[in-house]
Amino acid sequence: MAAAHTLLIVDDCAEDREVYREYLSSDPHNTYEFCEASLAEVGLELFLKQQFDVVLLDFYMPDMTGLEFLGQLQKHQHKVQYPIIMLTGQGNEELAVRAMKQGVQDYLGKQHLQPEVLQRTVRSVIQQSHLHVALHKTREQQRLIATTALRIRQSLDLSQILDTTVAEVQQLLECDHVAVYQGDTQDSSPKIKAELGTRCCESRTLNSGEILAHPTANGESPQKDDYRELTAPILIHSPQSSQSYTWGYLVAHQCSKITAWHPEEHSLLNELAVQLAIAIQQAELLSQTQSALEKAQELSHFKSQILATVSHEYRSPLAVILGAASTLDRHGQRLEPSKQARFLTMIQEKARHMTRLVDNMLVMHQCELDQARFEPAPMNILQFIADIVEEYRENTPEHQLIFQIAGKTQGFWGDQGMLRLAIDNLLSNAIKFSPDGGQIEIHLLGETTKIILSVKDFGIGIPQEDIPNLFQSFSRASNVDNIQGIGLGLSITKACIDLHQGSIRLESEENYGTTAIVDLPKQPQVQP
Numbered sequence: 001m002a003a004a005h006t007l008l009i010v011d012d013c014a015e016d017r018e019v020y021r022e023y024l025s026s027d028p029h030n031t032y033e034f035c036e037a038s039l040a041e042v043g044l045e046l047f048l049k050q051q052f053d054v055v056l057l058d059f060y061m062p063d064m065t066g067l068e069f070l071g072q073l074q075k076h077q078h079k080v081q082y083p084i085i086m087l088t089g090q091g092n093e094e095l096a097v098r099a100m101k102q103g104v105q106d107y108l109g110k111q112h113l114q115p116e117v118l119q120r121t122v123r124s125v126i127q128q129s130h131l132h133v134a135l136h137k138t139r140e141q142q143r144l145i146a147t148t149a150l151r152i153r154q155s156l157d158l159s160q161i162l163d164t165t166v167a168e169v170q171q172l173l174e175c176d177h178v179a180v181y182q183g184d185t186q187d188s189s190p191k192i193k194a195e196l197g198t199r200c201c202e203s204r205t206l207n208s209g210e211i212l213a214h215p216t217a218n219g220e221s222p223q224k225d226d227y228r229e230l231t232a233p234i235l236i237h238s239p240q241s242s243q244s245y246t247w248g249y250l251v252a253h254q255c256s257k258i259t260a261w262h263p264e265e266h267s268l269l270n271e272l273a274v275q276l277a278i279a280i281q282q283a284e285l286l287s288q289t290q291s292a293l294e295k296a297q298e299l300s301h302f303k304s305q306i307l308a309t310v311s312h313e314y315r316s317p318l319a320v321i322l323g324a325a326s327t328l329d330r331h332g333q334r335l336e337p338s339k340q341a342r343f344l345t346m347i348q349e350k351a352r353h354m355t356r357l358v359d360n361m362l363v364m365h366q367c368e369l370d371q372a373r374f375e376p377a378p379m380n381i382l383q384f385i386a387d388i389v390e391e392y393r394e395n396t397p398e399h400q401l402i403f404q405i406a407g408k409t410q411g412f413w414g415d416q417g418m419l420r421l422a423i424d425n426l427l428s429n430a431i432k433f434s435p436d437g438g439q440i441e442i443h444l445l446g447e448t449t450k451i452i453l454s455v456k457d458f459g460i461g462i463p464q465e466d467i468p469n470l471f472q473s474f475s476r477a478s479n480v481d482n483i484q485g486i487g488l489g490l491s492i493t494k495a496c497i498d499l500h501q502g503s504i505r506l507e508s509e510e511n512y513g514t515t516a517i518v519d520l521p522k523q524p525q526v527q528p
Contacts, residue, residue, distance in 0.1 A: 004031040005126060006050070010043030010069070011036075011058035011087070016110065020056055023115040030123060040064040044072055052083065053126050057104075059088035059095070070102040083129040085121060087113075105129070148172065149275035158283040162194035165250070165276050170196050172272075173230075173265055175254040180234075180276070182248035190248055199253050229253045230261045232273035236281050247280060249273075317350035359421070374415050374499040376524055381412040381451060382444065385423060389442055392427050398437040401427075407446030413523045418496040425489035426455040426516050432483060433514065434459030450502075450521050458513035467506050479510065500524045 007024065009017045017036050024032050035052070037043035040061045047055060059066040066086050073082065086099045089110040096107040105125045108118065148168045155161055166178040177197035181190035230252045235244040250273045252265075324343040332340060382405060389403045430440045434457045445452040462470065466477040471494045476487040490506075493516075497504045501524045508514035 004033045005053040007032045007034055007122070008043060008046060008050075008052045008055045009034060009036045010040060010055060010061070012038050012061045013058070014038070016058070016087075019113075020118065023113075023118045024122060026115060027119040027123070029119070030126070040066075040069045044069060047073065048076055053129065054122055055082070055084045056122075057084050057086050059086055059099075066104075067098060067102060070099070070104065074103070083125055085125055148272060152272075152275055152279050156283050156286045158280065158287070159194070161276070161279045161283055163196075165272070165279075166194050166196040169250065169252055169269065169272060172268060173252050173254075175230075175252045176256055177253040179251050179253070180248060181251060193248070197253075199255070228255070228261065230265060230269055232269040234273050234277045234280065236277050247277065250276060317354050320350045321347050356424075374418065376413040376415050376500070379412060379414055379416060380409075381414065381419075382409045382446075384416065384419065385442070385444055385453070388420070388423050388427065392431065396431050399431050399434065400437075400439045401442065402439060403442045403444070405444045405446075407451075409444065409446035409451055411522050412451060412520075414500060414520070415496075418499055422493040422496040422518070423453075425493045426518075429489055429516075430455050430457035430459070430514070433457065433480070435483065449523075450519055453518045453520070454515055456513065456515040461510040461512050462506065462508040462514055463510050464508075467508060470506065471504075 009020055011017050011020075017038075021034055024030075024034075035046060035050075037046055040063050043055075043057070046052075057066050057069060061069075064072070066088070070082070070084070082103045082105065084104045086096070086104045086107045087110055088095070099107055105128060106121050108121060151168060152161055152164050155164070162180045166180060169175075170178045175197070177195065177199045179195035180193050182193045183190035232250045234247045234250055236247045237244050250269060252269060254261075324346045328335070328340065328343050335343075386403060389401055392399075393401050427440070427442075434440065436459075438458050441454075441456040443452075443454045443456075460479060462477045463479055466479075469475045470477065470490050473491045474487040475491070494504055497518055497520065500520050502518060502520040504516065504518045506514060506516055
């Protein structure tokens with residue numbers, strides 16, 4: 001059953017008030033609750049205190065006229081229209097026009113007033129008033145949305161956008177707590193990215209309109225009225241797929257109010273979620289653009305460093321190669337076989353050095369562009385490392401290489417080319433930074449899901465303050481003095497290890513040596 005409409009009758013004539021009540025009580029479409037005033041001043045006070053659906057106002061009353069009543073009303077409420085019907089037994093058309101201009105919605109003469117006419121007029125005024133209120137609310141809501149959207153989208157910083165959103169929503173909805181969650185609940189629990197206010201219970205948004213309540217602090221389950229959450233999904237449109245995906249949720253929470261959320265509040269939150277989605281997308285596009293620009297600048301700097309390195313590092317070995325080749329060409333027949341062999345060895349060593357330099361820079365450049373090819377396959381990691389160690393034993397007789405194995409290394413998958421680069425760099429560093437010769441210890445440990453490789457030397461070591469920077473391209477320790485190198489070895493090693501989803505760390509003490517420790521999963525996942 002529909003609620004009764006509230007109606008105020010302001011008329012000094014008791015008989016007329018009784019007639020109005022009788023006529024309207026017999027209305028088959030509406031029911032009414034009546035409130036009466038025999039003086040205009042009393043009626044004005046009632047109107048200002050209570051919201052009425054319609055007012056029947058007599059034009060001539062002892063204390064003021066109906067037009068004076070409207071004038072007093074306009075001093076308190078600056079509206080264009082009032083749900084008022086003016087009634088008079090002595091009026092004319094001029095009076096009706098004046099009343100309508102002052103905000104009266106209709107005008108009736110008391111003479112020959114019929115029940116159907118009064119009923120129809122009252123119903124019409126109520127309908128027009130409700131439409132006017134709804135239109136005013138819609139306009140006000142659109143104004144609030146536009147104003148709030150402007151504030152939300154003033155910044156392109158994501159954290160500031162989210163902080164502004166929760167503050168604006170809390171103010172508009174007058175609720176206890178507002179939060180922005182990021183994440184799709186189908187994958188994992190959304191994470192709060194911004195919030196304002198206090199929740200009266202622990203609850204987590206599952207999806208639009210669905211809440212999972214957790215026990216309160218005393219262990220009791222919260223009652224239905226202990227929490228109310230209004231949720232709107234934040235949908236981001238993807239230009240690539242022409243589809244939308246759920247970025248997260250905008251959630252308003254109330255516990256101090258016991259009334260349910262109004263449809264206007266649902267609509268308002270959904271509209272603001274749309275505006276928030278636009279602002280988030282703009283912020284993410286800006287972030288992507290800035291990242292791309294920074295990446296381009298880094299690549300440009302990297303290329304400049306490569307050119308400088310090539311021009312510097314190639315000059316010395318090329319000079320050796322040219323000198324040795326020229327000597328062999330001019331005096332080769334007169335040189336003893338041992339000297340010829342020495343010159344050939346020099347050419348081979350410098351050529352290998354230049355080849356390794358080119359390979360390192362090529363791999364590093366591919367990693368910088370995220371274009372490095374990673375193709376893991378089953379391999380015997382124990383035999384693979386043993387072969388590399390044996391090669392170094394033959395070429396570096398002044399160093400003693402000790403290779404120790406423990407655990408089970410079977411079942412390993414890896415990219416042999418990448419691993420060769422990484423292990424080469426670790427062994428060559430251990431040898432190079434142990435200029436006085438000595439012992440190099442290589443340990444291989446096989447565990448259930450991973451292998452651990454460590455390369456330990458007892459050379460010059462690394463200053464502690466230099467260790468964090470050594471995995472960056474073209475970075476070298478401050479104590480290397482004149483030891484040859486360009487600072488790419490460890491950065492390339494880390495890039496190769498990263499492709500295997502592994503990790504590398506350094507433990508070192510200056511003048512006492514360095515240990516490089518590598519963790520590699522036995523079966524890395526190939527990235528799509």
